[in-house]
Amino acid sequence: MSRAEAGVAAGEGTGDGPERVRAARLWWAAGLLGSELALVLRRRRTWALLGVLAAVPVLIGIAVKIQTSDDGTVGGGGAAHGPAFLTQVTNNGLFLVFAALAATLPVFLPMAVGVIAGDALAGEASAGTLRYLLVAPAGRTRLLLVKYASTLVFCLVATLTVAASALAVGALLFPLGEVTTISGTRIPFGDGLIRALLIAVLVAASLAGLAAVGLFVSTLTSSGIGAMAATVGLVVTAQILDTIPQLHAVQPYLFPHYWLSFADVLRDPFYWEDIGKNLQLQAVYAAVFGSAAWARFTTKDITT
Structure with missing residues (x-):
């Protein structure tokens, strides 16, 4: 059964009162979210993206291992210019998780x-399936929320893929302790x-604003x-603007500005100021561009 058919089936027989209608719509939304997640996660493109992300920690780990000198330090003078935490990977493979996420x-x-x-x-x-998804009674708002929720789940899956790959490679190539x-x-x-897992979740949350921007563009x-x-x-434009010194006044409002604040989790005690600013900024972007996406999508002609 397709997603549209599932939605129509969930909407049948809902004339027995508002509670029945509400329950049917909730079931439809839950079913659509599950179907959407299954669709996104089984696409070859998604697996290719996750494969590339998983390969990055492998390449970093092998490069560090090759460059490691006999005294356990990273040789070649390139460590200072590498991702954060790179110099500590040889002493503890867990730091490969932090280095891979930073990279x-x-x-x-x-x-x-x-x-x-x-x-x-x-x-x-583009595929011509959007109009069929909207024949179900849940409407455009719920469909938009499902799309955003599935994108957020992908953010978490992608981040955990990097972290898991880095942890496995770090454990194989370097000591743990x-x-x-x-x-x-x-x-x-x-x-x-535990801090590595928290950092992975924070990195995923850091992408919430970008997910809303992308969803708006998609409408x-x-x-x-x-x-x-x-x-x-x-993304590229925002990253470039965030590196121009003359734009320091607007840089704190760019969605990538506080992305690397996750490093403060490795302080003792935690330093929450920049992390809090990052989460607040992502929430603002999600609210603003999510609202813009809703305004656009709910008035968009999808019959042509």
Whole structure:
């Protein structure tokens, strides 16, 4: 049964009162979300994106292992210019998780999310399936929320893919043990593992604003490729603007500005100021561009 057929089936027999109608619509929305997640996660494109993300920690780990000198330090003088935490990977493989997330967050993760978010609605319109999804009684608002929710789930899956790959490679190539925080204190490996999971969740949350931007772009066109390219282009543009010193006054309002604030989780105690600013900024972007996407999508002509 297709997603549209499931929605129609859920809407049948709902004339027995408002409670029955409400329950049917909730079941439809839950079923549509499950169907949407299954559709997104079984696409070859999604697996290709996740494969690239999983390969990044492997390449970083192998490169660090090759460059490691006999005394356990990274040779070649390139460590200072590498991703954050790279110099500590040889002492503790868990730091490969932090290094891999720092390396993928500026480019690879946003591009992957941009592809999924940009294609969310534009891809359906391009394939001609959008109008059939909207025959169900849940309406456009619930469909938009389902699309956004599935994109957020992909953000978490993509981030955990990087973290899991980095942890596996770090455990294979380097020793594991107590974690030295940025503050200089040492914490047990178990506590470090919990902080690594927290960092992965924070990185996924950092992409919530971008997901809303991509969804809004997806409502503006019927070309999936065009929406994906435009979303990725916005990511690149925002990253460039965030590096120009003359724009320091507006940089705190750019959605990528606080992305690397997750490093403060490795302080003892935690330093929450920049993390809080990042989460607040992502919430604002999600609210503003989510509202813009809703305004556009609920008035958009999808009959042609």
